[in-house]
Amino acid sequence: MTGHMPDYTMLMVGANMGIIGTTKEHLSLALSLSVPVTKIDMCPPQILEETMKNIGRLVKSAGARKLPVMVRNTNDVIHAAVNFPSKRVCPIFQVSNVEGTNLDLLRQFLNIVPLRRTLCENDPAHFQIDDVYWVEGVGTVVSGTVLSGTIKVNDTLLLGPNSVGEFVPLPVKSIHRKRMPVSSVRCGQTASFALRKITKREVRKGMVMLDPRMNPVSSMMFEAEILILHHPTTIKPNYQAMLHIGSIRQTATLVSMTKEVLRTGDRDRVMFRFIRLPEYIRPGTRMVFREGRTKAVGTVVNVIPQATLAQQRAKLKDKTNRT
Incomplete structure (x- = not known):
């Protein structure tokens, strides 16, 4: 959840199973979320009602402190989406993947809810490294997310921080996105970079690649x-x-x-x-x-x-x- 920086999080609760295992932990962790309640087609009415009551109590508890909003029609979707950025409401959808019940309402909500972040392609480049690989014939490859700016093939970025807190300049040899070679990637996209003049053991998850104009410090x-x-x-x-x-x-x-x-x-x-x-x-x-x-x-x-x-x-x- 922290690595991919999602705008929002959905917690799915089986209507027939209710709140089990780590549901409470996941709800506390995802403090801004909507809750689709699935499998309503195979759940007796009394069990569904009990599940909904438990979810309502959990959403209102001290760990979340939100107002549960049941989404039943398009007007509810619009109301929930408009008020969602306030972080006070928690929309709840009752859906069935078998019969398709209310899936259209969930899709409408996801399509109209506003983004929490403004992505700018003109900002200095900032690439977050999620994984490091060694590819035969290519060398060291890093994958991750472009958090800001635009990165092109042959751009020289600062990689770091290393074990002593320093950043070293490295050129981007090639870029792949969704297993296809591309000439550039922009903010909000995930990609893989082949790097020159560095070994796999010198790079780790959590490091970043930055535009030299940012003058980064560790x-x-x-x-x-x-x-x-x-x-x-x-x-x-x-x-x-x-x-x-x-x-x-x-x-x-x-x-x-x-x-x-x-x-x-x-x-x-x-x-x-x-x-x-x-x-x-x-x-x-x-x-x-x-x-x-x-x-x-x-x-x-x-x-x-x-x-x-x-x-x-x-x-x-x-x-x-x-x-």
Whole structure:
């Protein structure tokens, strides 16, 4: 959910099975969503009614705090789509994939609900790496999503951050989209790039390729506003768990927070520090904090730049010259 940055999320609940397993966790994780209730053709009326009541209670609970809206006709679709960006409503569709019941309403909703993000092809290029491959006869290949700008064959982009937080210039040898060679890709599209002069072990998931004009800096620490979805006890400073930010997957330490302890349902502004490697992150990016089950969701609000190895050497050299 963080890696592909969806505009919206749908949680599907089987009318005959109801709320089972990780449904509650998925609902808490997808705080803005619509809920199609499937298999209504094979479900007795009393079971369907009980499932709908349970979904309504879950949507209204402290973890979600949304208003459930049952979509039964085109007017309901328009009302739900218009109010959906407010993040206060949760549209619910009763559908059957066998009989096709209400699938037209779900399609109408998906067609008219507005995009949450504005994609601009004229912005500096930003490519997020989701996977790394080695292809015989081609070399190192990375796949991912163009988050902004337009990227063309033979463009030189900055790849990083590496283990010391630096970005290195690399040309894009070729571009493939949906298994077909193309000359360029633009924001919002997924693609694969063949890279020159670099081995597979030098590239990892979570790295980015950026327009040199962006002058990127890496970070080991950042501030975020988080909501604790579920934790059986309390969370205190030095608590560690896995962070998901875009395609980044790395363990981080909760360094500081404004409250003494955090419990389920609490909101706070906290400071995180990555355990192993510096990363490239931007304010406004959504994040998930988990340890087994999802613990918290939030948004990056401030990034603390890290001095690169070259900058550290320059400072040390300047200090030595002064003495």
